[in-house]
Amino acid sequence: MKFKILVALFSSVLMAYELITPIPKVNIYNKQIAKLGKRLFYDPVISKSNKISCASCHIKSEYFTNHLKTAIGINGYVFSRNTMSLVNEKYKYFYEWDGRYKTLEECVGAALKDQHETNILPKELVIKLQNTKYKHMFEKVFKDGLNEKNLILAFSEYIKSIITPNSPFDKFLTGDKNAISKKAKKGYELFISKGCVACHNGMLLGANVVAKFGFMKSADSKDKGRFLITNNPKDLYYFKVPSLRNVAKTYPYMHDGRIKSLKEAVKFMLRYQLYKIYTEEEVDCIVEFLKTLTGEINEE
Numbered sequence: 001m002k003f004k005i006l007v008a009l010f011s012s013v014l015m016a017y018e019l020i021t022p023i024p025k026v027n028i029y030n031k032q033i034a035k036l037g038k039r040l041f042y043d044p045v046i047s048k049s050n051k052i053s054c055a056s057c058h059i060k061s062e063y064f065t066n067h068l069k070t071a072i073g074i075n076g077y078v079f080s081r082n083t084m085s086l087v088n089e090k091y092k093y094f095y096e097w098d099g100r101y102k103t104l105e106e107c108v109g110a111a112l113k114d115q116h117e118t119n120i121l122p123k124e125l126v127i128k129l130q131n132t133k134y135k136h137m138f139e140k141v142f143k144d145g146l147n148e149k150n151l152i153l154a155f156s157e158y159i160k161s162i163i164t165p166n167s168p169f170d171k172f173l174t175g176d177k178n179a180i181s182k183k184a185k186k187g188y189e190l191f192i193s194k195g196c197v198a199c200h201n202g203m204l205l206g207a208n209v210v211a212k213f214g215f216m217k218s219a220d221s222k223d224k225g226r227f228l229i230t231n232n233p234k235d236l237y238y239f240k241v242p243s244l245r246n247v248a249k250t251y252p253y254m255h256d257g258r259i260k261s262l263k264e265a266v267k268f269m270l271r272y273q274l275y276k277i278y279t280e281e282e283v284d285c286i287v288e289f290l291k292t293l294t295g296e297i298n299e300e
Contacts, residue, residue, distance in 0.1 A: 021203045022170035023088065023245070023295055029160045032141050034300035036134075037158030040151075045132065046125060047118040049074060054111075054118075054155070058086045060297065063249045064162060069257035073116035080223060082257040085250050087297065088243065090160040092207045097255045098226045099210050099240045108155045122148040164246055164295030172292070180292045187289030190282050195274050204243035205293065213237045213255070216275035219268075223256060248291045263287050 040046055041054045057071055058064040064086035071079040081097050089095075095107040112118050112125060120128070126148055129135060138146035141154075169188075171179035180188075191197055200206040213221050214237060226235035239255050252258070253265040266286050270276045 019201050020173070020197070020205065022173045023091075023163055023165040023167070023203060025165045027090075027161060027163050027165075027298060029090075029300075030157055031161075031300060033154055033157040034161040035158075036137055036141050037154035037156070038161075038300050039137075040134070040154055041158055045128070046112070046120070047074070048120040048124075052118065057083050060299075063087055063164070063246045063297065065250050067251060069252055073114075074119055077116040079116065081255050082252065084242065085246065086159050087162050087164050087295075088204055088207075088245055089162065091163075091203055092243070094240065097239050098229050100226075100229050104156045104159060105152050108159070109152050112152075122151055126151055158300055161298075161300040163298050165298060167245070167293055167295035169289075169292040170295065181288065183285050184288045184292050187285035187287065190286050191289055194270060194276050194278070194282075194286075196269065196286075199241045199273075200244050204245050206241045206245075207243040209241050210235075210238045211241050211273075213239050213272075215273045217272045219272045221256070225255075244290060244293055246294050248294050262290060266290070 041058075044050050044053045044056075046053060052074060057066055059066050065083045068083065070081055071083045073079060084097065089104055092104075095101040095104060101107040101110060109122055112120060112122050118125075126146055129138075129146060129151075135146050138150060138154075142150045144150065168179045168184075172185075191200075197205075199209060199211050202208050210226060213219050213225065219237075221237055224236055226238040227233070229235070247253075248262055251262065251265075252260045253262070254268070259265045259268055263283060266283050267278070270278050270283070
């Protein structure tokens with residue numbers, strides 16, 4: 001059984017290695033709609049209390065996440081999961097830690113409805129905005145003006161405008177062999193040889209599959225992951241594999257924010273996900289590689 005797992009892992013590594021690609025420098029989206037969405041994103045009028053906006057948790061300087069262990073909502077409500085970054089969302093296949101939403105629009109609509117986030121239904125927010133400057137703004141951008149569908153589209157289009165191209169690693173991928181250090185190159189080789197790339201691959205180095213948290217060794221998670229959505233025992237402790245893009249800027253780590261430093265996160269993954277023996281030097285090299293994944297924030 002273990003042999004089959006190792007063969008499958010090795011095959012995945014070979015395929016994944018070929019799938020790592022740069023973030024595109026050119027981002028195509030509707031600029032008018034995105035500008036409208038950006039105004040809403042930063043405006044606390046979108047919450048029932050008029051005190052919280054999307055930017056309250058998704059902070060640009062922190063790569064559209066925050067450095068809290070888990071998210072804090074309305075009236076100090078403490079969520080059980082870490083806030084995921086909103087960068088490069090347009091390239092993802094599903095959303096949230098348990099992958100419950102198939103589209104960004106579905107995810108945005110759910111966030112608006114959540115009683116601990118903005119705590120206002122999209123249809124209620126439409127009514128609220130009818131007596132504000134936004135009514136005219138929506139009429140300028142959308143033929144059918146301000147409605148629930150267009151409201152969600154505006155938020156989503158702005159989020160789609162947020163990408164992080166031009167990282168040192170992307171420059172390396174496109175031919176600049178001096179874009180990253182020798183230590184980072186060694187880290188990249190270890191990232192592949194240790195098997196990290198089996199799950200963290202593709203353009204985003206992750207964000208395209210779910211995997212069991214504590215695959216090789218129990219990681220003591222109180223959160224049951226996708227099982228809470230599907231009620232299928234096979235989904236117990238399965239979570240979305242996060243993107244490693246900008247990972248040096250988006251601490252703390254894991255779905256429950258249990259780990260503060262990138263170095264400790266690497267050790268944790270090698271131990272619990274891959275069951276690998278490692279040296280401090282190897283970990284330092286992998287961390288150096290991960291730092292090269294920090295891109296430039298481009299947004300509307």
